[in-house]
Amino acid sequence: MSARKVTYFILVLSLIFNSCSTTQKIEALKPLPSDDAPMVYNTKTSFVNMPLQITLKEIESQLNKTLNGEIYNDSNLDDDKTEMKITKTAPIRLIEKNGKIQTVLPLKIWSRFKYGTDFMGLNDTREINLNGTITMTSDVKLSNWKMSTTSKIEDFEWAESPSILVAGKNVPITYIINPTLSIFKSKIAKKIDEAIENSCDFKPYVLDVLEKMSTPFLTSEQYQTWFKLIPIEVYVTDAVLDKTQINMNLGLKCNMQTMVGLKPKASFDRTAVQFKAVTKVPEKLTANIAAISTYESASRIISSNFNGKEFASGSRKITVQNVALWQKDGKIIVALDMTGSINGTIYLSGIPNYNAVTKEIYFDQMDYVLDTKGLLTRTANWLLQGVILKKIQENCRYSIKENLDEGKKSLLPYLNNYSPMKGVFVNGTMSDFEFEKVEVTNKAIIAFITTTGKMNVKIDGMD
Structure with missing residues (x-):
């Protein structure tokens, strides 16, 4: 072999060796994000059916707190020759009877009445004290989230026969008292109705429950995943008395979000929630969640x-x-910082998709970004081989299965006798999450998932 050929052969070997062993540097042009606009995405609203049961015992408890001590006072003697004060002496009892509420009210009546004639001043006044029980029946309805009743006094039952001492003799005066009380039947019943309405305004309780449920809570510590509920509207049907409880259906229209990263801020606004009366609420819970x-x-x-x-x-x-990762023109840019035979950063682009079997977000149609490809063609042609790209693409994915499983697992305690506040209990069931679609925004990749189920709320034992 001539010296010239040997030199050429050595030069070729040197080029091949250097090409194989030396580290090459890539300085690719970075594809910039489309813009830095705030994250905006469209999500379907969810509908949560919440049958609500309020026990008569709970209404009885609230009524006794509201209606206490003196419940009636008429101090005008001249209009009907009678003054009267009525004081509750024992707790009120509520009983269901033939589809109506029967109210039993133990009371004490102090009365002063004028009798006789005004002719030549021949009249006198006497005071009496009576102990007894009033029984009323009430029709029940719900209006503007307040339970209201229309009550009618059915019976007076005296612990002892009313009498008064006249000329040294006890003279029964039931025949005087009962007609006098009859005059005030409507007034006393109205007083009871007002007390029930004041003690059974459920809107504040519903708002308190929604505020508790709207507080973001952690569903996965590993992935820093948070669930957040945003109420929009609340619907309610008419109240129905069913033996020992009042039943009504609530419907909650809301948005549900699952967010990854730092804990989202609580944004519940009591004044923004709209309340609407309806005749019927769908029975099934339909949740559309943005992950x-x-x-x-x-x-x-x-x-x-x-x-x-x-x-x-x-x-x-x-x-x-x-x-x-970031977004550019509807695609995801994947920047890979690498070391080894090549140092530098290469850029890939792909379209996010979802594998329903593995429950993974992956990037379809992945390829090198054009600006990077031109440089790779000149400096590291081997990276363009499909086998390398395929291996890289297999690792450019992340599972949301654990997020979904953890999300469901974390939500289940809120459907198992969950008590967001004293005396309020939430129960229900939930089916598996189902994937719907993936959307790309300037700030995040959003997987939309749906689930169905049932839930109910019971009020019993509030402060």
Whole structure:
């Protein structure tokens, strides 16, 4: 072999050796995000059916707190020759009877009445004290979230026969008292109705429950996933008395969100929730949840997929040190910081999709970004091989299965005798989550999922 040929052969070997063993540096042009606008996405509203039961015992308890001590006072003697004060002497009892509420009210009556004639001043006044029980029946309805009743006094029952001492003799005066009380039947019944309405305004309780349910709570500590409910409208049907409780149907129209990252702020606004009366509420709970993965959190999870992994083609090897994601023109840009035979960052683009079997978000139609491809063609042609891209693409995915499972697991305690406040209990069931679609925004990748179920709320034992 001539010296010229030997020199040429050595030069070729040197080029091949250097091409195989030296580390090459990539300086690719970074595809910038489309813009930095706030995250905006469209989500379907959810509808939660919440049958509500309020026990008569609870209404009785609230009524006794509201209606206490003196419940009636008429101090005008001249209009009907009678003054009267009525004081509750024992707790009121409520009983269901033939579809109506029967109210039993133990009371004490102090009365002063004028008798005789005004002719030549021949009249006198006497005071009497009576102990007895009034029994009323009431029709029940719900109006503007207040339970109201229309009551009618059915009976007076005296612990002892009313009498008065006249000329040294006890003279029965039931015949005087009963007609006098009859005059005030409507007034006393109205007083009871007002007390029931004041003590049975359920809107504040409903708002308190919604505020508790709207507070974001952690569903997965590993993925820093939070669930948040945003009420929009509340519907209610007419109240129906069913033996020992009042039944009504509530319907909650709301948005549900699952957010990844820092705890979202509580944003419940009591004044913004609209209340509407309806004749019927759908029985099934339909939840449409937006599972939001910020690019920061998705990048962190995908970066962990590359830990300890090496990608090789012949003698050339690379490792991925870090992954970053962002959105550009409706596609996801995947930036891979790598070391090894090549140092630098390459950029891939793909379309997010969902694998219903593995419950993973992955990136379809993945390819090198054009600006990167031109540089790779000149400096590291082997990276363009489909086998390398396929291996990288297999790791550019993250599962939301645990998020969904954890989400459901974390929601179940809120459907198992959950008590957001004293005396309020929530129970229900929920089916598996089903994937609907993936959307890309400037701030996050959003997976929309749905579920169905049932729930009910019972009020019994509030303060």
